[in-house]
């Protein structure tokens with residue numbers, strides 16, 4: 001586990017997760033181990049639709065051929081170094097897992113606690129928390145020195161065993177050094193103008209949104225990165241990806257889908273699913289409650305988990321804590337979700353009264369009762 005005090009410390013030294021910094025010795029194997037990573041890898045391979053989650057690199061090139069092979073034959077050992085080395089014929093290698101399903105209840109529960117601590121100290125919830133995993137000894141980041149567009153703050157949890165270097169340039173310095181804002185695939189000559197951070201096993205690094213960076217991983221190591229996307233960025237991305245999907249469907253008849261479109265679409269679907277579950281997709285949905293709340297008890301949204309209402313054509317979905325209900329669209333449902341997300345405290349009877357504008361009393365009672373059943377609302381302490 002990670003001590004909540006360490007999260008407060010990280011928030012303080014990073015100015016609310018905005019400035020680059022490294023918190024040494026923040027977590028142990030008990031929080032996230034190589035065995036957890038192997039399980040996540042296996043969960044990716046278990047679903048045919050997840051092939052685009054996996055990318056394979058040598059020091060110099062992306063290897064789509066190996067992507068297929070690694071996906072079909074995921075590791076069965078937690079010694080990912082020996083396993084990867086044999087798959088890549090002994091050479092240096094890099095494997096990236098983008099937005100993998102975690103499907104590891106114990107780790108998700110631990111991560112969820114950390115996220116709650118992060119949200120509390122940052123004073124904000126985020127639109128989505130995207131996991132990415134980096135495995136190998138591939139030297140510089142395969143994407144070169146770069147700026148991550150449309151990505152929020154990144155927390156890098158370093159498992160090691162190798163030490164990773166992260167080099168960061170502010171925009172002005174980077175432009176002066178490279179002559180522009182394009183990715184730089186030969187960062188060696190400009191490293192002396194960057195700030196260097198060493199990230200060892202058990203360290204957490206905060207990577208800010210601003211500026212440019214490149215990682216250098218000379219010895220085998222595993223990193224788990226979490227991109228915390230602001231809620232507004234999630235909306236922007238979803239909108240952009242809707243458009244990308246429309247373009248892709250036009251293009252697919254001519255040229256097939258390009259890599260960037262595949263990445264855009266898989267990211268949009270990930271965010272969409274995450275939000276639909278309204279659970280940040282990082283904890284398993286709790287089992288439904290059976291008993292009703294005490295009469296007249298004031299109820300409120302539980303913690304940071306939003307109640308989601310969304311309309312699509314002539315249907316609507318109300319969702320909370322990983323459970324959902326399909327309903328006809330109704331203004332009162334949107335109003336109820338808004339009130340709960342704004343932190344309003346209500347009794348079950350008050351919720352029923354609000355919903356009675358659009359639903360029969362029986363239906364209104366059922367809908368409000370479901371929010372309780374799902375643990376989406378809880379008694380105010």
Ligand SMILES: [Fe+2]
Pocket residue numbers: 146147148213
């Ligand atoms: Fe990056």
